[in-house]
């Protein structure tokens with residue numbers, strides 16, 4: 597009865613891997629007359645932690661009425677609108693700068709900031725009954741259709757390197773060393789999940805050159821051009837990591853994708869595009885990641901937690917905090933300088949500037965990155981830093 601489709605709400609960095617996607621759950625097309633106290637529920641079965649909620653509502657064919665619309669979920673209720681209207685074809689989105697109070701006249705199309713804040717649902721699990729309620733209104737209107745649009749919290753590391761915390765917020769860390777991307781010893785009743793990444797400097801920028809993921813006793817290491825090792829053996833047969841199914845696909849001679857299936861649609865995706873490697877999670881719930889630590893921050897909040905649990909505020913200090921320690925297991929087969937206690941090598945002059953990629957004209961990069969939406973600037977930066985226009989193509993995947 598309800599359909600869910602995945603659509604792209606913005607392409608990110610070297611993007612392939614870090615596509616920010618939202619799940620849309622829509623009601624059937626209805627002709628439900630709204631009367632005082634009417635409501636309609638959409639049941640969401642998927643279970644992931646939410647980073648953003650938008651609500652789409654289509655109301656038609658009414659005469660002018662005072663309409664009050666609420667959204668309820670998990671025992672919390674948010675006021676969407678309390679307005680005079682006839683028809684409304686609206687997306688309620690906290691980040692809109694148009695308040696719903698400005699709805700006037702008989703037909704209103706647009707994206708509006710709701711009266712209450714939908715952010716109260718952030719960090720909650722998506723699973724359950726989402727209910728649109730009409731506590732009161734005068735007049736006669738019909739609810740045609742509505743939808744709940746949920747953006748899962750997903751961690752990622754890609755590009756320059758840029759990292760996306762569990763709160764879907766990006767930051768940069770340019771230190772060169774081995775880093776704890778994610779550590780959760782409690783994963784799957786003690787099976788354990790560890791992901792390390794290795795960064796590398798090139799000219800004056802840095803990128804992720806390889807990633808290693810350990811599930812139980814099995815370790816998969818992925819490097820440039822899709823090269824991989826399973827438990828130290830190059831190109832070993834690859835169908836399981838511990839008990840988890842893994843698929844491996846060469847998308848093109850430049851691009852390879854490894855997908856670890858954690859069940860119920862949740863995945864860890866490791867990808868290489870030429871010699872750049874990215875890692876991201878698809879869907880994420882407390883069951884897999886609750887209590888995890890590392891460069892993605894605290895699960896549920898995305899706060900930058902140090903090893904001792906204090907909250908950090910400086911990206912360089914936070915990145916360095918998660919250098920793989922000499923006391924920790926080494927996931928990569930070959931050691932590479934620097935290894936703790938030698939600290940990460942930091943770029944010589946703080947922020948790396950755009951001038952680095954002078955070999956590519958900014959205009960050409962802008963053009964190549966046009967389809968990257970919100971993250972176009974990051975794309976332009978990476979293309980110019982790497983001096984490689986093909987990086988922009990990767991986003992089309």
Ligand SMILES: *[C@@H]1O[C@H](CO)[C@@H](O)[C@H](O)[C@H]1NC(C)=O
Nearest residue numbers: 658659660661734735736737
């Ligand atoms: C709106 O339409 C309903 C149903 O036709 C009618 O009962 C009501 O009086 C109308 N209200 C206004 C304000 O025109």
Ligand SMILES: *[C@@H]1O[C@H](CO)[C@@H](O)[C@H](O)[C@H]1NC(C)=O
Nearest residue numbers: 902903904905906908913917
């Ligand atoms: C906790 O970790 C932070 C970051 O490394 C450090 O600055 C702080 O001194 C530590 N606090 C304690 C009590 O160890």
